[in-house]
Amino acid sequence: MVLVAAAALVDADGRVLMAQRPEGKSMAGLWEFPGGKVEAGETPEAALIRELAEELSIDVSADCLAPLTFASHGYDDFHLLMPLYVCRKWQGSIAPREGQALRWVRPNRMRELPMPPADLPLIALLRDLLQP
């Protein structure tokens, strides 16, 4: 079981930040929610705050992470459990630190992007939240 914490960063227009997995990683080229694996002894929130700083150069406070839903998906070699938090407030400007491409996407356009299979059930929930 692999625990990954991920964030839907939402801008003032209700768009969500998606990041493209770089070459050389598993599932390269697919568009995912920023985040990463929770390390031993870490809370999901602390892991997410650390990953958002490492990947995007922003500071997020735990108060600004609202739990929305989770993904649970069986890949061939591991089972992914991934809580997804919504975050509308951060400090600093978003800058990709790991060479990943970034895009702001409306939930109703997310199906046009190739995403990891675990993420597909999350799209409808984001649409319900952001596009009433």
Ligand SMILES: Nc1nc2c([nH]c(=O)n2[C@H]2C[C@H](O)[C@@H](COP(=O)(O)OP(=O)(O)OP(=O)(O)O)O2)c(=O)[nH]1
């Ligand atoms: N951050 C993130 N990871 C996701 C999403 N959907 C999904 O299946 N994953 C998977 C991809 C990876 O196997 C794992 C996250 O691992 P990671 O980003 O911390 O580390 P990594 O790319 O080096 O992982 P890996 O290549 O070693 O599998 O979760 C998502 O929306 N966001």
